[in-house]
Amino acid sequence: MTDPLDRVRQEARTAMSRAYAPYSGFKVGAALLCEDLSVVAGCNVESASFPCGICAERAALAAAVARGQREFKAVVIVTDAIEPTPPCGMCRQALAEFSPGMTVVSRAASGREARWTLADLLPSPFTPSSLPTQA
Numbered sequence: 299m300t301d302p303l304d305r306v307r308q309e310a311r312t313a314m315s316r317a318y319a320p321y322s323g324f325k326v327g328a329a330l331l332c333e334d335l336s337v338v339a340g341c342n343v344e345s346a347s348f349p350c351g352i353c354a355e356r357a358a359l360a361a362a363v364a365r366g367q368r369e370f371k372a373v374v375i376v377t378d379a380i381e382p383t384p385p386c387g388m389c390r391q392a393l394a395e396f397s398p399g400m401t402v403v404s405r406a407a408s409g410r411e412a413r414w415t416l417a418d419l420l421p422s423p424f425t426p427s428s429l430p431t432q433a
C-alpha cells in the first residue's frame with residue numbers, strides 16, 4: 299500500500315531542488331496536501347536584501363491560496379539537514395490562519411522524519427477570530 303503522503307514528499311523534494319538559497323545554502327521544499335487532495339509546493343527564495351527572502355512553507359501557502367485552496371490536511375517539509383527541521387515561527391503562524399489542526403511532516407536527507415500537528419507546534423495561535431472585527 300502506498301502512503302498518501304508519498305506524492306506530497308515527492309513534490310516537496312522537487313521544490314527543494316529548485317530553491318534559491320545562495321546566502322544560507324539551506325534549501326527547503328514544502329508541499330501542502332490540500333483538502334481536495336491536490337498538492338501545491340513552494341521553495342525558499344532568498345534575496346540579496348536578506349529580509350526580503352521567503353520560507354518554503356509560506357511560498358507554498360501563497361501559491362495554494364492563489365489556486366483557491368484554503369484548507370489543508372498536511373504539509374511536508376524537505377531539507378538536506380541531518381535531522382528533520384521544524385517550520386519557523388512565522389510559518390507556523392501563517393499556516394495556522396487556515397488549518398491549525400493540520401499535520402506537519404519534516405523529512406531530512408537521511409530519510410528520518412518528524413511529525414507533529416500544527417497545534418503541537420503553535421498551541422495558541424492568533425487567529426481570525428482573535429480580531430474583534432472578525433468575531
Ligand code: THU
Nearest residue numbers: 322324326342353354384385386
Ligand atoms: N527556511 C525555510 O524555508 N523554512 C523554515 O521553516 C525555516 C527556514 C529558509 C529560510 C532561509 O532561506 C533558509 O531556510 C535559512 O534560514
